[in-house]
Amino acid sequence: MKKPKTNKKPAPTRPELTHLDASGLPTMVDVSAKATTARAATAECRVKFPQTVAAQLRENGLKSAKGGVVETAIVAGTLAVKRTHELIPFCHPLPIDGIRFGIDWRSERELEIVCTVKTTHRTGVEMEALTGVTVAALTVYDMCKALSHAIVLGPAKLRGKRGGKRDFGDLSGEVSGDASGGTAAQPKKRGRR
Numbered sequence: 001m002k003k004p005k006t007n008k009k010p011a012p013t014r015p016e017l018t019h020l021d022a023s024g025l026p027t028m029v030d031v032s033a034k035a036t037t038a039r040a041a042t043a044e045c046r047v048k049f050p051q052t053v054a055a056q057l058r059e060n061g062l063k064s065a066k067g068g069v070v071e072t073a074i075v076a077g078t079l080a081v082k083r084t085h086e087l088i089p090f091c092h093p094l095p096i097d098g099i100r101f102g103i104d105w106r107s108e109r110e111l112e113i114v115c116t117v118k119t120t121h122r123t124g125v126e127m128e129a130l131t132g133v134t135v136a137a138l139t140v141y142d143m144c145k146a147l148s149h150a151i152v153l154g155p156a157k158l159r160g161k162r163g164g165k166r167d168f169g170d171l172s173g174e175v176s177g178d179a180s181g182g183t184a185a186q187p188k189k190r191g192r193r
Helices: 051-057 070-082 126-144
Strands: 035-050 098-105 110-121 152-162
Touching: 035 126, 070 098, 070 110, 070 126, 098 126, 110 126, 126 152
Parallel strands: none
Antiparallel strands: 035 110, 035 152, 098 110
């Protein structure tokens, strides 16, 4: 006798937190059994200025009394990427194959910071890309706070990642150029300056 067919689909598995052990204690994920693959992640963060501050920065070519805003943000973001494991408790120290930053005006008052990080390892670089863009945004704030404390940071978000168990998002908007360790120091031309 045949069993009747059922249209029952298996219940989807719920995602679980990976930084907790079986006892519920915080732990670093063991990645030793994972394959070493090429991985990349791109993150973005916005910095929104009051109208008068944005106009002043555009007029000064993104220079402040402290120096070049873009150049300083790229250096700070690069250092942050390389030190992510020192800032986020359960991040693995990773060999970074490349870092690229893009910083440009997204609108009349809003600066967009994009960071792409690449590695060849057993775990991804999403946290490194997110740390890079947020520290770069904090640096923009620091460079410009003498002009106003009404500067708003965020949102910061992951645009996409490649490599590992699953891909996410879209990396087609990643920063152009190779990611061989250099950074794109000049913002691309978009919109009015």
